[in-house]
Amino acid sequence: MAANHAIRWMRFLHRRIVRKDALNERVRRTLVRSLYTQPISLAIGVAVGVLSAAVSAVLSGAAVLYAVCGMLAVIAAGRLVIAFGICADDADVSTTKLERLYATGAVTYALFLGIFAGLTIVLHAEPGIQALMLVNAIAYGVGVCARNAGRPAIALAQLALAALPLLVAALWEGSVAHFAMAVAMTLLMGAMSSIVTNLFTTLRGAIGAAETSAELATKMQLLARTDVVTGLANRAGLNHAMTQKLEAVSQDERLALFWLDLDRFKEVNDLLGHPVGDRVLTEVAHRLRESAPADASMARFGGDEFIMFCSVESRLECERLAARVLDTVTRPLRIDETRLEVPCSMGIAILPEDADDADSLMQAADLALYHAKVGGKNHSRFFEKSMSRNLMRRREIEAELRAAIQRDELSIFFQPIIDLATGRIRTFEALVRWFHPEKGELRPDEFIPVAEETGVIVTLGNWITAQAARAAVHWPEDVTLAVNLSPMQIRAPGAALGILTALRDAGLAPSRLELEVTESLFLDDNQSTANFINELSAAGIRFALDDFGTGYSSLGSIHKFPFSKIKVDRSFVSGANVGRKSEAIIRAVAEMGARLDMEIVAEGLETVDQVRAVRATGCTLGQGYYFSRAVPDYLAAMLIAQEREGAPMRASA
Template identity: 60%
Template sequence: MQRITRNSVIKSVRAFFSRSKADNAVDAQIRGTLVDSLYSSPLNLAIGAITGLVIAFYTAYSIDDVALQSVAYALAAVVAFRFSIIVAHRFSNGEDSRTLELLFEIGAFAYALAVGAMATLAIVEGVDPLAQMVLTVYAVGYATAIAPRNAGRPVIALVQMLLILGPISVGLLLSEASLAHALGIVALLHIPSVTTITLKVYRSLRNSIISAQANAELANEMRELARTDVVTGLANRAGLDHAVAETIEHSEEGASLALIWIDLDRFKEVNDVLGHPVGDKVLRGVANRLIDVSPDGSTVARFGGDEFIVFCPVDNLKHAELIASEIHFEIMCPLRVDGELLEIRASLGVAIIPDNAVDADQLMQRADLALYHAKVGGRAQTCFYDPSMSRDLVRRREIEAELRIAIQRDELSIFFQPIVDLETGRIRCFEALVRWFHPEKGELSPGEFIPVAEETGVIVTLGNWITVQAARIAATWPEDVTLAVNLSPLQIRAPGAALGIKNALREAGLDPHRLELEVTESLFIEDNHSTSAFIEELSALGVRFALDDFGTGYSSLGYINKFPFSKIKVDRSFVSGSEAGQKSDAIIRAVAKMGATLGMDIVAEGLETPEQVKTVRDAGCNLGQGYHFSRAVPDYLAAMLLAQERENTAFRAIA
């Protein structure tokens, strides 16, 4: 048994010294934690010290020994010193762990030396046996208890134990009593036993700290990964939220912070045409540019998809404008990907705290609102938040909610504006236009609620309702009069769009040949398969299609060549707009000539005067629409116009 104990001690000591170099390399955090363990539970230290003082003074004065009394006073001085160290540690916040460790060593060694000296002195001087027993029992008990308690720094624990048990063992062995010799041998054997326990406690404590630190580092890495975008390496949405909250919390009161929200315009086309790998390279290229151009202290994040955010400190509004301008310019520069130069366009929305917002959520909302206005305003531009944007948003939400209710309550009406044959003056077609007479706000302009309907998706429900109502009314007209209905791109791309038109025709009993669906050029910006399928399916049924607002959007003759348009409507800006003139007349002539060659009707919109009617007729337009002929009228007035026209025709025939 003794051999096993000795081997275990040797192994423990070897392991301790083999780790000494590694222990010296233990980083400050682990060392600080170990040193903190020395100062943990100061109450225990206080109880032990006070107990030692009571025993020392009571024993020394009860036997009236001057030497023991002197040591007792020295012990009291050491206790006072150790208490001062504990107080200093409480106010140090764990800083300068090496100094704290050294001070602890001095106090611990001095206390252990005093305790060991008192017990040894009592044995050597042969004082009262009871006093020897009291001092020796306290000293051995203290050495045994304090060693594992201070195992966080094994050197301190073992030296304390040796300073106590070493002198006591020697004193007992030098004593004349044979029983004291036995106790001296037991005290010596107690040293390796306590040493083994101390080193085991040390290893366990140290490994626990290292394991905890490793787990904390792993948790930090996982947290960073969770806050990082895998494609660009920038912060993702979670990382951005964390950075924004942290920055705002630690910013000085009144400091300005700008949030610049960036959206790449039509990035979907890059993925669709060039593929997602190229799209990812574009995103990484944009990310690198944002990092390069963003000021120090900025957080650059990919918010998701093709959206990025730069959150940065600014001096004032002018400074924010400068940064946004530099970012916009940098993104707009051609980007080389796989040897090919790509033109990247972006829209930016900017909001500033505290000018525009009081917290992070409000800042995000208002930057997003500014971005929305940048995109609605034509894209590829920068918009700064303005309070009017919030008022517009409230107004749009109000309109959206009331529009849904208006459709259910039949508060909407269908009006019809005639399209007239410029040669005969006869009505060839009526265009269906929606009107909203609000019970409280009066008539609301289509320009106010149609854009809201398109933005919110209500246009799908609204468009289907218009088609159904208009088809029912048109079915009552003469068969040579057609119906024109405007369709939104959203309505066309909605699932079952063609089926909805078919159902409207069937329920109304309207011949498909009498229905014209007007679409704008914006429908063809994205090469969407559903658009082609929609047009092909209804064209096969006999429904005709007209290209509305020609000349104002992304005009392309390719659309006319690819799709079966039977009519082109020249936008009113060429007829009665501020740009109307010699050049616009030439454009109208060119379009009219093309239409005549292709067998298509050409409609001139916005005719308000006889002179304009003559101009477009001379230019080759065969149909006209505008206030000169009639405003949009309710269904019963449309029926009256047709009836009057038929009566006049019959009267002229009789005459």
């Protein structure tokens, strides 16, 4: 344990040292770059020095001054070439190289300027020449201390090399004035050393703080654009990546956006917990990276939704990529010995065919995803222009449907279900009708799917149950009420309580209510569905399996849940495909119902021959236009009254 602790501590110290070294190097680079800033000031300084030396050499006529002036000019030219020819921001040029190039030119120039000024003293040039060069050398040394304080060694070396020849010359002369000058220069160098050191400390601290703040800001920005669970970009990161990619896209380049949604992820969270859900998301993100092109931008858009954004050559390539991604992401995965299957739906949109900018491209992909989920889930759909028109129509219907519920524009109609043996009414199925004040009657297949897709079906379903129960309470007790339920309505919180409350408010006994559910409800083995059915069955409400044979037909569901009735879909009774096969299927279902003490309803009966055929196969109940269309509540009451007066509905069949 102690050894492990020591290893972790050493690793921590190593990381701290590495980070500190990296910071020091960035600070050093910044300080070295400061030497190359404002090359104009450098040009002016060396030009003044060379010009002053040239004037002094001409006025004195000394050959040695001509020679030193020439060297000074050559060095000055070299410094200007370096200052203007090298880019300090070029990452290919090392910091050490930049520093050495500058230092070589700087100290050489300072040395020859100091030698020239010292020679004017030794050679006893005119006082004006001595004063000119003395001022040049000392001013240069003091000036570079301020300019080059970022690298104090270079700054102080320049000051020392410019001043030392003057100091030596002054001591060589030996006069009181020259001795005083030597003392003054010595004190000046000491003072400037302290100033340069303080300047360097301040500069280095400020730059270090700025670098640390910039590094922290970069990390914070990266964190702000990253999803903490999957490591992919989040919405902000996706927007940033898309903006950059769209700015660089060429006119003939295609960009595709793939919007993925895990279809059953909520069940993973509900049944196995959020930690397992997070591991599933992490694995999906890993698979997305694995199957995505190298240039793709990927993000977790939120919840169980992922987005991939990349360039594509053609629609065909896009189709192949979509198939590969969907196949990879939906492979079964294993977490803690639990095998999970997480199906996925995908919507795809392509720029510029489907959209002109990022927002409209995402809207198009979102629409395509919606249609992929509505179309059966676990597959992909490309955006089509008609989807936008359909969306506008759905939104219009959704808004008007919500208002219709409030304004009582909806009505409940009732279609009888007849006992095929006696011709008497056994049940009325409640069906909703919408009479729009401007558009007239709207068919259920227009607004019911919209209600299911938008969640309005929960409100609508509760309203239908309450209204139908108020009508059914006035019927004879042996006539029951059947109400269709949507899977979304069943899974809504408090669904069972809402139905029981509607019955209580209407005064209808639970035993007189029959709830019809479709086979699609059992595609997902959801515990809430089982709880709903079991709770209402315990209260006395009965259940019927509607549209049997058209979808995912499972004998397991019939065995598991307390169904009292099975409704055979109309496609087996009427239509072009009716024949020996359909008759055999109905007969088999009817025989199963008889053995399980379940009644079998044949839907869609329109002729007497159909009635005779389904009765011969064993169906006990029938429903269809042959007996009656769906009628308002007052006509339903009239049908019951006529029957009770001795006129069974077409019992002669």
